[in-house]
Amino acid sequence: MISGSFRLKTLSGERETLHTGSFQIVTNNPLVADSLSGRYRVCFLKNGSDREVMVKVRDLIHRRHRLLTAPLSGSVKPWETPYRSIMVSSDPCSAVDATSLDLIERAMEVINRSHNYLKTTKPSIDHDFQIVDLSLIESALPSAEAIGRI
Amino acid sequence: MKLELGYIDIRGIRFGDHNAVEEGILVVNPEPLLKPVLEDPLIKTAHFEIAAPGESIRITPVKDVIEPRVKVEGKGGVFPGMVSKVDTVGSGKTNVLRGMAVVTAGPIVGFQEGIIDMTGVGADYTPFSQLHNLVLVMEPVEGFVQREYEKAARLAGLRTAAAIGELARNLTPDETVVYETPTIAETFSEELKNLPRVGYVMMLQSQGLLHDTYVYGVDAKRTLSTLIGATEVMDGAIVSGNCVSACDKNTTYHHQNNPVIHDLLAVHGQSINFVGVIITNENVYLDDKIRSSDWTAKMAQYLSLDAAIVSQEGFGNPDTDLIMNCTKLEKQGIRTVIITDEYAGQDGRSQSLADADALANAVVTGGNANELIILPRMDRVIGTLGYVDKIAGGHAGSLQPDGSIQAELQVITGATNEMGFNRLSAR
Numbered sequence: 161m162i163s164g165s166f167r168l169k170t171l172s173g174e175r176e177t178l179h180t181g182s183f184q185i186v187t188n189n190p191l192v193a194d195s196l197s198g199r200y201r202v203c204f205l206k207n208g209s210d211r212e213v214m215v216k217v218r219d220l221i222h223r224r225h226r227l228l229t230a231p232l233s234g235s236v237k238p239w240e241t242p243y244r245s246i247m248v249s250s251d252p253c254s255a256v257d258a259t260s261l262d263l264i265e266r267a268m269e270v271i272n273r274s275h276n277y278l279k280t281t282k283p284s285i286d287h288d289f290q291i292v293d294l295s296l297i298e299s300a301l302p303s304a305e306a307i308g309r310i
Numbered sequence: 311m312k313l314e315l316g317y318i319d320i321r322g323i324r325f326g327d328h329n330a331v332e333e334g335i336l337v338v339n340p341e342p343l344l345k346p347v348l349e350d351p352l353i354k355t356a357h358f359e360i361a362a363p364g365e366s367i368r369i370t371p372v373k374d375v376i377e378p379r380v381k382v383e384g385k386g387g388v389f390p391g392m393v394s395k396v397d398t399v400g401s402g403k404t405n406v407l408r409g410m411a412v413v414t415a416g417p418i419v420g421f422q423e424g425i426i427d428m429t430g431v432g433a434d435y436t437p438f439s440q441l442h443n444l445v446l447v448m449e450p451v452e453g454f455v456q457r458e459y460e461k462a463a464r465l466a467g468l469r470t471a472a473a474i475g476e477l478a479r480n481l482t483p484d485e486t487v488v489y490e491t492p493t494i495a496e497t498f499s500e501e502l503k504n505l506p507r508v509g510y511v512m513m514l515q516s517q518g519l520l521h522d523t524y525v526y527g528v529d530a531k532r533t534l535s536t537l538i539g540a541t542e543v544m545d546g547a548i549v550s551g552n553c554v555s556a557c558d559k560n561t562t563y564h565h566q567n568n569p570v571i572h573d574l575l576a577v578h579g580q581s582i583n584f585v586g587v588i589i590t591n592e593n594v595y596l597d598d599k600i601r602s603s604d605w606t607a608k609m610a611q612y613l614s615l616d617a618a619i620v621s622q623e624g625f626g627n628p629d630t631d632l633i634m635n636c637t638k639l640e641k642q643g644i645r646t647v648i649i650t651d652e653y654a655g656q657d658g659r660s661q662s663l664a665d666a667d668a669l670a671n672a673v674v675t676g677g678n679a680n681e682l683i684i685l686p687r688m689d690r691v692i693g694t695l696g697y698v699d700k701i702a703g704g705h706a707g708s709l710q711p712d713g714s715i716q717a718e719l720q721v722i723t724g725a726t727n728e729m730g731f732n733r734l735s736a737r
Contacts (some may be wrong), residue, residue, distance in 0.1 A: 206487065228596055229595055232629075233517065233594050234521050234627060235624035270626065270664045273661075287458070292518070292520060297517075299516075
């Protein structure tokens with residue numbers, strides 16, 4: 161399913177690896193970018209916030225891409241982890257997917273609200289948050305690869 | 311399926327030169343129990359500590375809580391597929407060391423969570439403060455890989471609980487309770503056919519590292535929704551690999567003592583006809599969620615249920631699975647009650663769940679995990695307080711100079727459990 165890839169450095173600082181697979185991963189997690197961009201299409205928002213990842217995904221949904229993974233991916237709370245990785249379809253569908261839009265909007269409500277909470281993030285545990293975020297998105301890969309293009 | 315649980319009441323734990331249960335006291339000789347734990351190359355250190363109800367002790371960070379049990383008669387052993395060979399459990403006789411638990415503690419990731427206070431305000435929020443706890447404190451070797459070490463720590467806890475449970479093999483129980491579940495044909499018998507057919511949908515967290523649950527050794531994310539016998543769950547067919555979100559994760563102890571199952575069995579044949587248990591997962595991939603909830607509703611219809619109780623595990627993404635399960639059941643005409651907990655902000659005024667639907671009109675809550683609490687200083691800490699500032703619900707400065715902790719309720723293991731195995735509720 162996956163064949164050939166190349167990387168782009170854009171003016172906005174986004175690093176994109178283009179693949180021919182049926183999905184892409186939008187992330188602000190450098191570990192996801194490093195671990196997965198060799199095999200999959202990864203849109204890496206370097207130094208981006210979790211909210212910026214969601215905004216990027218929401219914009220893709222408006223451009224008729226379909227959301228493939230839950231935007232609130234685990235039970236690590238959004239006010240703790242700075243990292244977020246979300247899978248969306250590579251190719252646009254024929255129309256905007258209402259379910260995808262509903263899910264991302266609801267998730268963004270939670271994120272917006274969460275910024276009122278006390279922060280727990282510390283540099284010493286930054287890498288651990290990256291590892292768990294990577295594991296969460298990796299857990300979707302077997303399903304995504306098994307299904308292929310719909 | 312018919313399972314006889316023989317409860318042996320444990321009234322205390324002490325260290326000694328042998329391992330035995332003597333007149334309700336568990337005597338622990340650490341060396342032979344720790345030997346297999348320390349044989350794992352990923353575990354650098356391991357030792358036991360004892361915590362009794364009412365003592366000024368704080369246990370943190372807690373990974374799992376496990377009730378020691380042993381299969382005395384019938385097929386299989388406890389925790390099949392994990393520490394016993396794969397075989398269908400849930401029938402015959404099982405002895406239970408009631409009133410105690412094996413608690414695993416120690417670091418896995420830097421933000422790991424879970425506090426059990428044995429006295430004070432915190433103790434009121436966790437059911438595990440009421441148990442005599444044998445705490446297995448472990449440390450990983452340098453440069454460990456989290457995924458591998460989580461497995462090592464998980465298996466160390468289960469093996470230790472199985473070894474402790476073995477001490478009860480030949481004991482005479484203080485109390486014996488027989489649990490019997492009907493076949494589908496029996497649920498249509500004369501005495502049951504006029505009672506409402508009720509099923510239990512148990513959602514299992516299954517999203518990745520520190521978010522996993524295992525069924526007969528199978529990672530729950532790799533299964534479709536399926537049926538399981540209520541008594542299989544009591545024999546440890548489902549174990550926790552979940553270390554995230556202390557307040558609303560299901561520990562192995564929760565699975566072994568699932569209160570929804572116990573309560574439904576208690577009224578089976580009286581006010582309801584308890585038809586069966588459906589287990590379903592909470593995956594990251596959205597098509598998995600759709601497929602699993604479709605399957606849940608399909609099986610519920612196949613079982614001709616009139617009503618269902620759905621229990622959730624975790625927060626955020628599982629809210630989507632919860633609402634999918636609920637709405638699909640309701641649309642089949644199956645009256646559905648969901649058990650969840652809330653993240654409604656420290657003032658309780660925000661929306662409680664990340665997903666919602668008008669069909670989710672019967673909700674039991676385990677409490678608001680964002681509620682701010684102050685836990686007093688304890689005389690003794692088992693584990694380490696180094697993680698308190700970093701765990702879910704803690705925050706910078708949450709460990710005060712006087713040793714007290716200001717944090718959200720979600721730091722406490724089991725505080726807002728979504729099986730209802732807790733002390734909080736609201737109307």
